[in-house]
Amino acid sequence: MTTETPDDWRRTGPTPEQQRLDLYAGLAATALALLSLTLARSTGTFLLGPPPSGLEQVLWTVAVPLPLIWRRRFPAATALVVSAAFIGSQARAVPEWQLSQWALFAAIYTLGAWGRDRRLSRRLRIGLIAGMFVWLGVSYVISFGTLTADAFADAIGPVPPLLAAIVTGVLINTLFFGFAYFFGETAWIAARRQHELAEQAERLRRSQAEVREHAVVGERVRIARELHDVVAHHVSVMGVQASACRRVFDKDPAKARVALTAIEETARTAVDELRRMLGVLRARDGAPDHAEQPAGIDQVDAVVDRAREAGLRATLGVYGDPTPLPESLSQAAYRVVQEAATNVLKHATGATVIDVRIRYLEHEVEVDVTDDGRATRPANADGLGLIGMRERIAAHGGALEVGRRTGGGWRVRARFPLPLTVGTPA
Known part of the structure; x- marks a missing residue:
């Protein structure tokens, strides 16, 4: 180069x-x-x-x-x-x-x-x-x-006339040509600096355009992740409930009504979350955001309840002393549980149990979701759900483990390091 x-x-x-x-x-x-x-x-x-x-x-x-x-x-x-x-x-x-x-x-x-x-x-x-x-x-x-002999007849200064004439001519010409050289050099330097400023302005313009483009792409990714988390989970739950309703509609109308009620509530929840997300997207910079705040880790029990309503034996265990988490970290933990539960409903054949455990450790919080189903396909590293989980966890410096359990079933485990201002100091 x-x-x-x-x-x-x-x-x-x-x-x-x-x-x-x-x-x-x-x-x-x-x-x-x-x-x-x-x-x-x-x-x-x-x-x-x-x-x-x-x-x-x-x-x-x-x-x-x-x-x-x-x-x-x-x-x-x-x-x-x-x-x-x-x-x-x-x-x-x-x-x-x-x-x-x-x-x-x-x-x-x-x-x-x-x-x-x-x-x-x-x-x-x-x-x-x-x-x-x-x-x-x-x-x-x-x-x-x-020169004639009387050329310097009127000279009265202390310097010899011939020397004075030579020094005067050399001094005047030195200043004359020195200024011509100096001003030309200065003008060229000024032009070069103006050129460099124009190039810097152009680079800055391109950089700003790239930043804006990256911001747009990042916003699109965020919107896609939010839409996937909101829509996929609730639609999956509604699909399971609708299937259960179809199977028992003629045999047990009471259970069918329960399933329809669950579908109605899930649909209402999905619409509310979509409205919340659209409200956040439409809010102007600096304008107060009156939209409902996104769900956090303290609302994981709602995900467990929906899994239970879908026919799974769902359990939730919280271990350690619950610590107030930053909003973004709390939301990321919630989305991990939501996505894991969605995958159980969509892809785990024969799953009857889903176990959600939240562990508050000394320097990190751990979210562990397991089930006893058989995966109908191998884990797709390019799936939107898994990509979304990895992005959320990576944004907080955490780690994600996804795979089959030794005793059967599937496990999703996410570890989030606690900020220095949270939890017990080392």
Whole structure:
């Protein structure tokens, strides 16, 4: 895996709007340079020496700023052309130099700010600046060779005139090119940081979308688990009661009426639980939830009673000192008993006994459900009921054991560790 370094990042090219701005700016700089040339010729101040012909002056004056119209599209080529044209105009003693030097500044700055290849941009700028200082030295040698004896006749400072002229030129050019390099570097760094911020914002947006998607999936799983726990259990009980009612409807109407009554009560309970669950789902975040609270471990006896009404000899034993449990843990324990009882009614052939035991131990609470039936199929690890039990138990750091008993029948045992604030401390 490769990691992108700052120098590996390449800035994207200018937009069409930025290209149009460069065109207008380059043409404006060229027009101003021609105006500056006209004013310089009108004053007759030819500081660089005798100028060339008027046409050549115009050509050199145009050659320096005009390439700026491509400065952001081709920053390296623009910097090279502008630098060469600048040195050429200086060597030919073209009197226009004010606008030309700012065109040179803009070209070097743009190469630093928009150069796509960072290493090439840095080396090219250093090379151009070094070349400019070499040209400065050459121009000093040429200028000082033509000085007259009284050129510094009016000098009164403590520094030798020639040395003062050299130091002044070097200092001014150092500041000039230093600022061009620094501002170009700063602009490139700002663009890179803006790019990184945009990437981070995009990653954050994708991450938020994934979180929302995971939340939706998690909510769907929770709804599926709740629907399975609520519907499967009560429908299974109603199915057993309806079967019993059918068998004794003609022979023993009294028992049939008892079975129908049980079906009616079970159906009412199922509807109530569905309404409770829908109320929870419809409740807005932060809004008070007036729906009935889900059943907990203290209501396991209702599950045992329904199993007893379905014709099983159902027993419930509570061992140890009952400890108040957190609501989610209490509900998870209740759902384990409910799902185990549902499986007995649906899948245990010949089952006559179901035994539910709740043990409050020192550091955990144990739920143990056994029966004496024969399973009509092997345990299905992918079944919704078993998956739901495992998810609920795993959410509390517990363990689940499901399988046949040595003496016959089936066992579902769940262990839930007690929170540190519950139970007897170690």
